Amino acid sequence: MQRLTVNGVTIDDTFAEAFGMRATAVVITGPNRKWARQAAVTMTGFATSVIGCGCEAAIDIELPASRTPDGRPGCRVMLFAVSTDELQKQLQNRLGQCVLTAPGSACFAGLKGAADLKLGSALRYFGDGWQVSKKFGGRHFWRVPVMDGEFFCEATTGLTREAVGGGNLLLVASSNAAALAAAEAAVAAIGRVPGAIMPFPGGIVRSGSKVGGKYKGMTASTNEAFAPTLRGVVNSALGPDDNAVLEIVIDGETSDAVAAAMKAGIGAVTALGPHRGASRISAGNYGGKLGKFHYHLKDLLP
Amino acid sequence: MKPLTFTLREAPPERLDLSPLTPERLAGLSARDIGGIRLGLSKRGLTAGDVFGISGRDVQAIVFEGGSSRFDGVGTGMTGGAVRIVGDAGAQAGRRMRGGRLLIEGGAGPHAGSGMRGGRLEILGDAGDHLGGPLAGELAGMNGGVLIVRGRAGAHAADRMRRGVAAVLKGCGDYAGARMIAGTLAVAGGVGRLPGYLMRRGSILLDRVPEELSPSFVECGAPDSTFAAVFDRYLIAEGILERPLLGARPGRFGGDNAVAGTGEILFRPR
Numbered sequence: 001m002q003r004l005t006v007n008g009v010t011i012d013d014t015f016a017e018a019f020g021m022r023a024t025a026v027v028i029t030g031p032n033r034k035w036a037r038q039a040a041v042t043m044t045g046f047a048t049s050v051i052g053c054g055c056e057a058a059i060d061i062e063l064p065a066s067r068t069p070d071g072r073p074g075c076r077v078m079l080f081a082v083s084t085d086e087l088q089k090q091l092q093n094r095l096g097q098c099v100l101t102a103p104g105s106a107c108f109a110g111l112k113g114a115a116d117l118k119l120g121s122a123l124r125y126f127g128d129g130w131q132v133s134k135k136f137g138g139r140h141f142w143r144v145p146v147m148d149g150e151f152f153c154e155a156t157t158g159l160t161r162e163a164v165g166g167g168n169l170l171l172v173a174s175s176n177a178a179a180l181a182a183a184e185a186a187v188a189a190i191g192r193v194p195g196a197i198m199p200f201p202g203g204i205v206r207s208g209s210k211v212g213g214k215y216k217g218m219t220a221s222t223n224e225a226f227a228p229t230l231r232g233v234v235n236s237a238l239g240p241d242d243n244a245v246l247e248i249v250i251d252g253e254t255s256d257a258v259a260a261a262m263k264a265g266i267g268a269v270t271a272l273g274p275h276r277g278a279s280r281i282s283a284g285n286y287g288g289k290l291g292k293f294h295y296h297l298k299d300l301l302p
Numbered sequence: 303m304k305p306l307t308f309t310l311r312e313a314p315p316e317r318l319d320l321s322p323l324t325p326e327r328l329a330g331l332s333a334r335d336i337g338g339i340r341l342g343l344s345k346r347g348l349t350a351g352d353v354f355g356i357s358g359r360d361v362q363a364i365v366f367e368g369g370s371s372r373f374d375g376v377g378t379g380m381t382g383g384a385v386r387i388v389g390d391a392g393a394q395a396g397r398r399m400r401g402g403r404l405l406i407e408g409g410a411g412p413h414a415g416s417g418m419r420g421g422r423l424e425i426l427g428d429a430g431d432h433l434g435g436p437l438a439g440e441l442a443g444m445n446g447g448v449l450i451v452r453g454r455a456g457a458h459a460a461d462r463m464r465r466g467v468a469a470v471l472k473g474c475g476d477y478a479g480a481r482m483i484a485g486t487l488a489v490a491g492g493v494g495r496l497p498g499y500l501m502r503r504g505s506i507l508l509d510r511v512p513e514e515l516s517p518s519f520v521e522c523g524a525p526d527s528t529f530a531a532v533f534d535r536y537l538i539a540e541g542i543l544e545r546p547l548l549g550a551r552p553g554r555f556g557g558d559n560a561v562a563g564t565g566e567i568l569f570r571p572r
Binding site: 029071 | 466503525527535536
């Protein structure tokens with residue numbers, strides 16, 4: 001494999017392979033930043049991978065009070081799923097269990113899209129007949145009486161079919177600490193890219209997977225080619241000095257958002273350099289046959 | 303293209319029905335056809351050409367240079383375009399309007415915006431009684447759109463309102479929002495007796511505590527209200543008000559419990 005080097009960090013001549021997904025976004029606000037974040041974090045918990053969670057979700061960006069519909073601090077949260085029905089189900093359940101329940105929260109549409117998904121239109125029944133519909137300024141809201149006043153929620157939000165899930169970077173380092181430092185730098189940089197989320201814990205995955213496995217019924221299993229403890233016994237992708245690999249998985253509202261996020265991540269990792277961070281950047285793919293979107297690392301160099 | 307302009311020649315000698323002079327009803331007509339439209343309601347048979355000097359050709363932007371309290375039915379049933387009256391209008395201005403923009407730079411008579419379903423009606427002066435309300439025999443009043451009165455409105459404003467937003471900036475007469483079915487009436491500058499009388503649902507938003515309320519309204523606390531915050535911002539963004547009407551913690555009366563009781567009067571506390 002041909003290799004490039006940027007600031008001492010080797011960049012594999014490979015690509016990340018990603019898939020078309022359905023995505024939506026909501027803006028969650030709260031009485032202060034802490035509680036807006038809490039509602040958003042709770043809503044996006046257990047949403048790392050569609051393989052086991054039904055959806056992938058995370059906070060896209062935090063919004064200052066000046067940029068939310070109600071003048072309170074908020075977060076834009078994005079959710080990704082493989083079908084519109086699953087996305088609606090996940091959105092409704094998470095909104096009902098995690099945002100409606102959070103003190104002082106309110107929820108607004110975070111995306112204008114090709115179709116609508118129900119927000120307040122589904123949750124209004126919690127009002128048991130006391131819910132109030134309000135239409136003004138071309139928008140439709142529901143007010144549901146709750147114990148700290150009212151849950152104020154936009155009736156619907158948008159759905160996009162242009163979303164992409166599965167953009168990724170594999171950060172190979174000589175130690176666990178260096179791999180973590182590189183991954184944290186990448187997460188911080190990608191966090192500033194609008195329209196892109198990293199659904200795994202803190203944005204980082206340590207258990208990169210391959211499709212299928214030797215056991216019946218396993219849809220995904222460990223990616224042994226990048227497991228350092230198997231370096232000597234399998235056809236490994238790791239060199240003699242590689243002792244830890246961490247992955248960043250990126251979902252984007254558009255293909256451009258994924259590319260911008262990967263570029264920002266590569267920029268941060270290469271700026272950190274091979275001694276404090278990763279010595280090599282690679283990416284995961286399935287040979288290019290499964291996913292419609294390919295992001296070649298050599299096209300995304302800083 | 304210049305706006306189609308109707309310049310009033312002299313004060314009209316009788317009430318005029320201006321409902322034919324809307325963008326959709328004038329579309330495709332020649333200047334001669336327009337001049338021949340009958341507006342008078344008596345056997346005198348006044349036509350548009352008798353009352354107005356007519357110039358310009360753009361029917362999507364109609365201007366009345368000069369108004370009169372005898373101009374009835376201005377902008378009736380509009381679905382688009384813009385109509386502006388440099389002066390007063392008579393009864394039923396913007397009646398059953400569905401879209402477009404109607405601007406009355408003077409005052410308006412009774413039943414302004416009666417049964418409107420969409421569009422934006424703005425009255426810079428005062429409005430008469432039954433703002434947005436139904437005519438006799440009709441079941442619902444205003445049914446959508448935005449209705450703004452920058453002056454004062456008479457009694458029974460937003461009577462039987464069902465949908466949309468009505469805003470009155472210098473106070474209302476008695477029975478504001480009476481028999482409301484739903485929708486939102488915002489009033490700055492105080493209301494008269496018994497606002498929300500027999501309202502079923504809907505919201506009446508006030509910038510002060512109402513003075514005389516029906517006893518079938520009950521006090522309902524004052525928790526933080528995101529709705530009030532969002533609606534205040536909407537009123538400012540639409541250019542309707544310059545400052546918040548309600549504030550973040552409005553007081554609330556629920557009612558009218560003489561009927562369904564799921565309506566509300568929200569007000570800025572003292």
